[in-house]
Amino acid sequence: MNKFIGALLAVLLFSGLARAEKPVITFTTPTQLESAAARFFEDLYSEAFGRLGYGFKLLPRPTKRSLKDAESGEADGETARIDDPALEKQFPDLIRVDEPVGSMTLIVYTIDGPLRFDGWEDLSLLGKDDLVGYPRGILAIEQHAREFGHARVYITNSALQGCRMLTAGRLDYIISPRSLLRKLCSGSQGCDYSRLVEAGVLERIPTYPYLHRRHAALAPELARVLREMKADGAYRRIIQKWEKPSD
Incomplete structure (x- = not known):
């Protein structure tokens, strides 16, 4: 009996450690955390990255620093920017995810x-x-x-x-x-x-998520999951919970 309890505790401890070691993706955002837009992004990306096996954390930043911190690698990406050649030239280490999440x-x-x-x-x-x-x-x-x-x-x-x-x-x-x-x-x-x-x-103008270049392989996967969320109603559910950041 004691061996059984010991084994059970070991399994629970291992599973808890596995959950604790779940990788976390961080995105900067130029919106305040208490705003409806920030909460929309937090719910959207938490679900999207959750489907891909990641945790998610949102980091509020001033407008220009938001991009700089994502481009420098301090964060893993940025929530939403327009598809702009000038932006991609200025921040070459950021890769656009090919699925819009809103519009400006x-x-x-x-x-x-x-x-x-x-x-x-x-x-x-x-x-x-x-x-x-x-x-x-x-x-x-x-x-x-x-x-x-x-x-x-x-x-x-x-x-x-x-x-x-x-x-x-x-x-x-x-x-x-x-x-x-x-x-x-x-x-x-x-x-x-x-x-x-x-x-x-x-x-x-449509807005897209951007990922740091080190996550280039994740970009098409995130685009696929965002399309799935639009198809299965998850995207609309989150829009209805918070205001869509598209106006």
Whole structure:
């Protein structure tokens, strides 16, 4: 009997050690951990990597540091970025996973500006008296910086700063991902989103996970699992639990 109990304890101890040694994939994210977007990513990737035999941990970082930490190998990847040749050139050790997890909608906001926009080409309507701001570190905006017509451009430290400057009358227009600005801005933070007027959509861009090059073999497997999750309803279930980061 004692031998049986000893053997049983040994099995339980071994299985506990095996669980403890489960490899963990870490992804950086430029969103705050308490945000709906971060919780969406945490649930999405926890399930996706769980199906592949990995644990998962989310690491919040500032926008540019998020990519740098993933590219340096400090983390194993990044939650969601657009498919941008400029990004891949700047961060050559990051590999795109070929399955989108959301999308980013870039919006021009104003309070009472008269202009309306339908695509990047309409930025040429901006005149020399127009003050336009956009947040530092968003490559999808930065690569169109030359299309701002004759406007005076102000690069803000964050989308929230741009919102505050817009509502204070220091800017005429700001450009930002809708989901980012909606989550950051509230009356208590000095920027009431309900005051903003959408002056037009510049672009809707799919976003993809990126893995560090050392996990290149894992990229097609993660893409396959994400497609499976969309097919079996897991992806939709997680979207319904948290807001989809695609607006």
